[in-house]
Amino acid sequence: MEYIVETNRLTKRFGKELAVNGLDIKIPKGEIYGFLGPNGAGKTTTIRMLLGLMHPTSGTVKVFGKDLAKERIEILKQIGSLVENPSYYPHLTAYENLETIRKIYGAPMERINDVLTIVGLSDVAKKKVKGFSLGMKQRLGIAASLLNNPQLLILDEPTNGLDPSGIIEIRNLLKQLAAEYGITILISSHLLSEIDQIATSVGVISKGNLIFQDSIESMRLYSMRKILLKVNNSERAWHLLISRGVKADYEKEIISLSNMSDDDIAEVVRLLVENGYSIYRVEEEKRSLEDTFLQMTSEASGI
Amino acid sequence: MFTLFQAEWFKLRKTNILPILFTGPIVGILIGLFANTDMFPDEANQWTGLLLVMNLTYALLFLPLVTGILAATICRYEHQAGGWKQLLSLPVSREQVFVTKYFLLVFLILVIQLLYFLSFTSVGLVRGLTDTFPMAIVWKSIVGGWIATFPLAALQLWMSTMFKSFAASFSVNVIFTLPAILAINSAKFGPYYPWAQPFSMMYVGGDTTDVFFIPWEQLLTVVGGSFLVFFIGGYIYFKRKPI
Amino acid sequence: MIGKLLQVEFMKLKRKGIWFLVFLGPFGVVSLQMVNYGVRKEWFLHQGTYNWDYYVLNVSAITPFALILGIVILTSFMASIENETNTWKQMLALPITRWSVYLSKYTTLLFLLIIASSLLAIFSLLFGIYLDFQNDIPYVDIIRYSFYPLFAALPVLGLQLWISTVIQNQGLPITVGVIGVILAYMAYFIPDWLIWKWPSLDNQWNEPLLNVYWGLAVGIGIYFVGMIDFIRRDVK
Structure with a gap:
């Protein structure tokens, strides 16, 4: 690759x-x-x-x-780049700020107007950056990063x-x-x-x-799909699954299956039904990406 | 007000203030050691002679210039990353902030003066001066020089609240300080030029019968007057400054 | 590339009042003489020193000291343009070598100082003509006393540019600068090896050109030390 x-x-x-x-x-x-x-x-x-x-x-x-x-x-x-807080010369206009960079790249003059249009700063091109809001400064930084295509x-x-x-x-x-x-x-x-x-x-x-x-x-x-199963006689059902080589966890009367494909889950359900267990509920416990991210970072810091 | 002063002190401790404060004695020692003894007036006490020679450069150039550097230093961290707006949105008045900064500034100048006193005595000891130490004259000079910087400090604080850039407020400082070289040579103009006052107040050869080396009228009118103008100017500017 | 960078540097100087300072420096030096001659003309006449040579000496007595101050102020201005919102990180992420960035800053400063020195020569000449001395105009001396101090001050320029680009807090470079100014003011009392003495063109052999040679040699040396340090540093 x-x-x-x-x-x-x-x-x-x-x-x-x-x-x-x-x-x-x-x-x-x-x-x-x-x-x-x-x-x-x-x-x-x-x-x-x-x-x-x-x-x-x-x-x-x-x-x-x-x-x-x-x-x-x-x-x-x-490469075009924007690192951390926007960098700019407050005493120069938006146009002049871009000009200091354009010259070094040797990009064509029109490119300044192009990038100003792209980030929506054409109206304030002739204004000093000193008076810009943080968002406008950020846009200027993005414009600068696009100057050299x-x-x-x-x-x-x-x-x-x-x-x-x-x-x-x-x-x-x-x-x-x-x-x-x-x-x-x-x-x-x-x-x-x-x-x-x-x-x-x-x-x-x-x-x-x-x-x-x-x-x-x-x-x-990674963040999805912990499938929770509620069945009758759940502890025996869990042992059955384990004996058939299914990776399952058991806690508080609930069997949980992680990271399995849809087909795998269908197979587990069929197995339980064929062995006479009553399935009360099949639920998906969905962790948000946010939770996953937090879990990842906290796991890492635990190391 | 006192808590504000403590807060200022705390902020200052975390900056590079010490190297700046120590330039006072360093410059004193440099001047004192390089100075030629031939320049000492023959008839005077050796200590007085040394003080005279050292003050020549110290009071005329260094003291006014360093006042500006200190003023810019205590405003630097406010100009960075929006310190002013944070400070002024606390439950303090702008007046208090300005006055506190001013007190801090004069306090720092006093520290410099005291360090300069130490360097002066050290130079004297190194040179092995044997005359009696003219305590009264020396202190008159040290304290007088300090008082004479009050108006300069006020103007520089004004400039430092106005300009973000060190170079800008320093330029203003230089523009006013340099003419002092001429002013001290002129009997007509010298007494009225505020930037020449640190020199006059530290100049040992002056009238020794008064409390300071310059007459009271001059102290009150020139130093006092220019202090009022600069302090009130800076105070009003700071009160109205859009942050 | 250096050409483009120089254009960029001069663009950044816009609206900063730097050109005013470049004018004010030499103007200040000559106007001190205006006051001097305004007040003491009679005295000069009486002493028999009312002539071009003595006038050029009077001007040149202030030049070194004003020059050092100018260097301190201009370098700090140049550095603060990049330090203010940390444009170093933007500029150094462009496809340019770091040495060319440093060189363009140095060249810009040198250019400003050459302008200031030229103005000094012009102003000294004009005021001298106005004073109407009786002897011939010493053109060579005027030019010499306007430009020799600049070459002799190159080590100070190198030092100030170095510390003001690598130190964020401009208080420190300016403080170092003030110590330098004080030393330059006391030039006649300090040892020959101190770089701040050199612009005074004074040395124990009474040969001003020596200071110019030292200035060029050591100036180039300090320039390279500063540039190498600038190249090696991490950009915050």
């Missing part, structure tokens, strides 16, 4: 504190990768290392298949400070960029609900460790 971003045992240590510990991030081409973790988990530090702003203590970063340590400039030509967008908490309609706009924009131009996007957030609505794959980081990395579907699967 072709990975746009691939890190190998990426580690960053600040003095005694291990901020990022042996990350193996893999982002396939065209994905929207949700980089998820509580505040202070090491997301921003990781992103800084992906952009070459910080030097890893150990480990390597490959972007577009090239080694970041060796070909930083070539790589950065194809990047192949990879790295956005650190891009919806910070945006109002709900702004969040939806940016979400749709990112989906569109990924769908139409095949841009790969890394978007970090501490809110799972946000990632859930946009990402196609997910990496979860907690205390500097990557504790989950897979498609969003796998994460949903």
Whole structure:
């Protein structure tokens, strides 16, 4: 598989504190990768290392298949980024702010108006950024990240400070960029609900460790489906299931089955019915992604 | 008010204030050690001579400039990441905040003056001065210099609440401080220029019969007057400042 | 690339009042002489020192000290433009090398200081002409005393740029700057090896050009030390 971003045992240590510990991030081409973790988990530090702003203590970063340590400039030509709080020159206008970046990329002049239109700031292009609201500054940051028509967008908490309609706009924009131009996007957030609505794959980081990395579907699967069975004579029924090699748990008169496909569950039900048990209830206990995320991070911190 | 002062002190302790405070004695020692003894007036007490030479640069340039740096330092953390709006949405009045910051600033200048006193005595001991220590004159100079910075401190606090950038308030400070070099050479203009007052107040050669080295009228009108103008100006500005 | 970066640097200086300071520095130095000659013209005449040479010396007595102040203020301004909302992280994530960023900052500062020194030469000349001295205009001396101190001050420029780019709190670089200003003010009493003495063009061999050579050599050295440190640091 072709990975746009691939890190190998990426580690960053600040003095005694291990901020990022042996990350193996893999982002396939065209994905929207949700980089998820509580505040202070090491997301921003990781992103800084992906952009070459910080030097890893150990480990390597490959972007577009090239080694970041060796070909930083070539790589950065194809990346658009927004790191943490928006950076801007307050005494310059929105247009001038973008101009300082456009010049360095050598992008065409028209591109400034294009990106201002994309993020909806055309009306205030000639105003000083000093007076902008946080949401407007954030949009300006996103506009800046699009100036060079990047192949990879790295956005650190891009919806910070945006109002709900702004969040939806940016979400749709990112989906569109990924769908139409095949841009790969890394978007970090501490809110799972946000990632859930946009990402196609997910990496979860907690205390500097990557504790989950897979498609969003796998994460949903992981979070779902604990099937609870209430039957008569439940303890004997449980023993029956165990003896037939079914993975089942028993607690307080209830048999529970986790991570099973629909067919497996049908099979279990048939088995019980054929052996004369009365099935009172078959329930699905659904954990929200949020719960899963919390459980993942608390499990990780328990280690 | 006192709790506010304690809060200010707490915030300040976490910043890099110490290196700035220690520049006072460092500059004192540098001046004192590099200065040429030939410059001492022959007839005077050696200590007085040393003080005269050290004050020349210290009071004329360093003291006014460092006042501005300290003012900007105690406003720096408020300008960063919206500190002002947080501070002023607490149950304190803007007046209290301004006055507290001002007291803190003058207190820091006093600390610098005391450290400078220490460096002065150290330089004297290193140079092995044997004359009797003119306690009264030295203290008159140290305390006088301190009082003379009151108006400058008020103006710099005003500038520091106005400008986010250190460089901007420092530029204002420099623009006003430099002409003092000329002012002290002019008998007509010198007594009226506020930035020349720290020098005049620390200048040992002045009239020693009064409590300070400058006449009371000058102290009250020039130092007192410019203090009122700058303090009230800054106070009104801060009260109206849109945060 | 450096050309583009320089254009960007000058764009960022807009509306910051920096051009005003570049004008004010040399204007201030000459206006001190305006006051000096306004008040003491008779005295100069009486001493027999009312001439071009003595006038150029008078101007040049203040130059080093004003120059150091200018360097401190301008470098701090340049750094605060990036420090204010931490645009370093945005700028350094662009496809440019860090050394070129540092070099463009340095070059911009040097350019501003060259403008200031040129203005100093022009203002000194104009006021000197106004004073109507009897002897010939010493063009070479005017240019020499306007530009030699700048070359001799390159180590200070390198030092100030280095510390103000790597230290967030601008209070510290400015404090170091003030100590430098004090040392420059006392130039004649401090040892020859201190870089703050060099702009005064004074040394025990009475050879101003020596200070210029030292300034260039050590200035380039400090420039590289600062640049290497800047390149190696993590961007917060």
